[in-house]
Amino acid sequence: MKLNNIKLAAIALLVSFSAVNCSNDDDNRPTGPTGTNGTTEPNFTGVYAQEDQMGRPAINTVFVSMGDKDTFNVTVPSNQGVAFQTKFQTKLEALNPAHADPMYTNALGFNAEQFTGALATDVLTVSLVGTTTFFDGTNVLTGRTLADDVISTELLLIFGGPMGTDNPGLTDDNVDGNDKSFLASFPYLATPH
Amino acid sequence: MKKSKILIGAAVITMAGFFAIAADHIDAPAVAGGTSDITDIYGFQGQNNDNIVFVANVQGLISPTDTDGAAFDENVLVEFNIDNNGDAIADLVIQATPRDGKMYFFGPIAPSQPGLNSVILADIAVQNEVDITAYGASAIIETNNGMSFFAGPRDDPFYFDFFRFGDIIAGNETMFSSPGTDSFAGTNVMSIVVELPKAIVGSGDSVNIWVESKRKQ
Numbered sequence: 523m524k525l526n527n528i529k530l531a532a533i534a535l536l537v538s539f540s541a542v543n544c545s546n547d548d549d550n551r552p553t554g555p556t557g558t559n560g561t562t563e564p565n566f567t568g569v570y571a572q573e574d575q576m577g578r579p580a581i582n583t584v585f586v587s588m589g590d591k592d593t594f595n596v597t598v599p600s601n602q603g604v605a606f607q608t609k610f611q612t613k614l615e616a617l618n619p620a621h622a623d624p625m626y627t628n629a630l631g632f633n634a635e636q637f638t639g640a641l642a643t644d645v646l647t648v649s650l651v652g653t654t655t656f657f658d659g660t661n662v663l664t665g666r667t668l669a670d671d672v673i674s675t676e677l678l679l680i681f682g683g684p685m686g687t688d689n690p691g692l693t694d695d696n697v698d699g700n701d702k703s704f705l706a707s708f709p710y711l712a713t714p715h
Numbered sequence: 716m717k718k719s720k721i722l723i724g725a726a727v728i729t730m731a732g733f734f735a736i737a738a739d740h741i742d743a744p745a746v747a748g749g750t751s752d753i754t755d756i757y758g759f760q761g762q763n764n765d766n767i768v769f770v771a772n773v774q775g776l777i778s779p780t781d782t783d784g785a786a787f788d789e790n791v792l793v794e795f796n797i798d799n800n801g802d803a804i805a806d807l808v809i810q811a812t813p814r815d816g817k818m819y820f821f822g823p824i825a826p827s828q829p830g831l832n833s834v835i836l837a838d839i840a841v842q843n844e845v846d847i848t849a850y851g852a853s854a855i856i857e858t859n860n861g862m863s864f865f866a867g868p869r870d871d872p873f874y875f876d877f878f879r880f881g882d883i884i885a886g887n888e889t890m891f892s893s894p895g896t897d898s899f900a901g902t903n904v905m906s907i908v909v910e911l912p913k914a915i916v917g918s919g920d921s922v923n924i925w926v927e928s929k930r931k932q
Contacts, residue, residue, distance in 0.1 A: 564819070566819070569832050570929035572831040572929045574752055574753045575925055577924070583740075592746075649920065654758065665759050673738075673875045690890075691890025692883065695891045696891050697875060706762060709869070709906070710768065715782070
């Protein structure tokens with residue numbers, strides 16, 4: 523009997539609560555405090571927990587093992603180096619066994635440990651003072667434009683060795699551009715298909 | 716004959732499952748194909764050379780048929796993280812989250828806390844908003860105090876002969892084909908674009924950026 527009363531009271535409370543909610547919201551969305559201009563602001567309350575993250579292109583895809591992919595996405599960048607550099611190096615040496623030799627470098631002059639040490643902290647460096655590009659033949663890793671052939675750059679650094687000439691069939695996927703032209707002005711990306 | 720075709724089909728699907736699609740499309744089991752799945756991020760100098768542009772794309776491989784029905788998730792927060800002193804810790808964030816047909820932006824502002832959880836800094840950050848551009852409509856752009864904002868479906872700018880790469884990794888091929896085939900041709904993404912003065916994001920020669928997607932608990 524008492525339990526039923528409590529339940530009824532709870533239902534009554536819920537009803538009144540939702541009625542109040544509905545009264546100041548014409549489309550049944552939760553609403554927050556009234557804004558300074560007198561209009562009703564959307565609800566931005568609550569805690570948001572991380573699910574995915576990304577810095578440089580294809581890092582999780584290429585260098586992180588299947589069992590670690592979710593973990594990589596919820597490891598803050600400042601902790602990624604310690605957690606993943608060794609694993610990245612193992613992966614790199616599996617992709618291009620020549621990298622097992624610490625004297626062997628890629629076109630950046632990095633051996634396996636140095637290269638994976640740079641990659642394991644997955645942030646994208648973006649220049650504020652000059653050309654922004656993943657690689658344009660001169661500038662390296664100073665940003666990422668829409669048109670940059672990031673995959674061929676990464677393939678070259680993984681497979682190409684010190685001169686970029688090793689494993690010639692693996693250093694370029696031979697897809698050299700997007701299937702739509704980009705815009706010169708904001709928002710820069712092409713219209714959808 | 717038919718059976719072998721089915722087997723090939725199954726092999727392709729298995730491969731796609733194992734060798735998560737680049738660049739960050741479907742990169743991990745927990746987010747693959749979901750509304751928080753980041754496909755790519757970009758950072759580049761704007762048409763105005765005093766500005767920097769940040770792009771975050773989510774929900775990859777949307778077919779043209781499905782694009783009209785595609786939508787940003789109101790329970791997902793997309794955060795641009797900016798480290799302007801080289802320690803890979805965010806000094807500034809720009810938060811983006813949709814409500815009722817608009818994309819709301821907060822910041823740039825110092826994050827309230829380090830780590831994996833966020834609250835939306837709606838009470839203290841600079842707020843901007845832009846109507847989400849509908850499929851097939853002209854891009855709606857909001858410009859305010861030197862910052863520009865866009866949200867809506869766009870062509871996926873990423874290109875890669877992903878399936879050939881999968882064949883190589885699986886040991887079925889020894890090299891890329893020439894010409895290659897863009898596995899992302901003809902597909903769309905849900906795109907968020909912000910352009911702002913470089914002076915707002917940092918005073919040094921460069922910044923480090925990354926994008927996080929977070930779900931309301």
